[in-house]
Amino acid sequence: MKLNAGIITDKLAATKTFYTTILNFGVTFENDFYLLLHTPGHTAELSFLLPRHPSQQPLFQPPFSGEGVYLTLEVDNVDQLYTEMIKKPVDIAIPLRSEPWGDRHFAIRDPNGVGIDIVEYSAPEAS
Numbered sequence: 001m002k003l004n005a006g007i008i009t010d011k012l013a014a015t016k017t018f019y020t021t022i023l024n025f026g027v028t029f030e031n032d033f034y035l036l037l038h039t040p041g042h043t044a045e046l047s048f049l050l051p052r053h054p055s056q057q058p059l060f061q062p063p064f065s066g067e068g069v070y071l072t073l074e075v076d077n078v079d080q081l082y083t084e085m086i087k088k089p090v091d092i093a094i095p096l097r098s099e100p101w102g103d104r105h106f107a108i109r110d111p112n113g114v115g116i117d118i119v120e121y122s123a124p125e126a127s
Helices: 012-022 078-085
Strands: 004-008 026-030 034-038 045-049 070-074 092-098 103-109 115-121
Touching: 012 026, 012 034, 012 045, 078 092, 078 103, 078 115
Parallel strands: 004 045, 070 115
Antiparallel strands: 026 034, 034 045, 092 103, 103 115
16 A cells, blocks of 8 residues: 545645755656655655646545645754755744654645644653
8 A cells, every 4th residue: 555645736836846946856747737746765755636627526626725734754864954944945834843752853834834844753852
């Protein structure tokens, strides 16, 4: 089984630009109403669909409202990526921080309002 999460949005062009230039995703496939992106290394895919497209069934018609969805990107060196990210035109929603449960992370927001948690996992702090 393979998972491909999808978001219905009218911001296909801005979304493509964001994911390819800010996060270095690649384009797997695109047409006038659908965009399929992949993470660097091709380990995961994420799709975007134009709302109300006549080729789609009613279930896949309404646009995403901009709340209630987040993505997590696990990276090997979150500090290095944060240093690179603050130089880019991106909304840093949560600055780089370490959590007591072991995450070191920061969060950004994509053009659709999706929160993206960029995290490096480590062992929790001893209590």
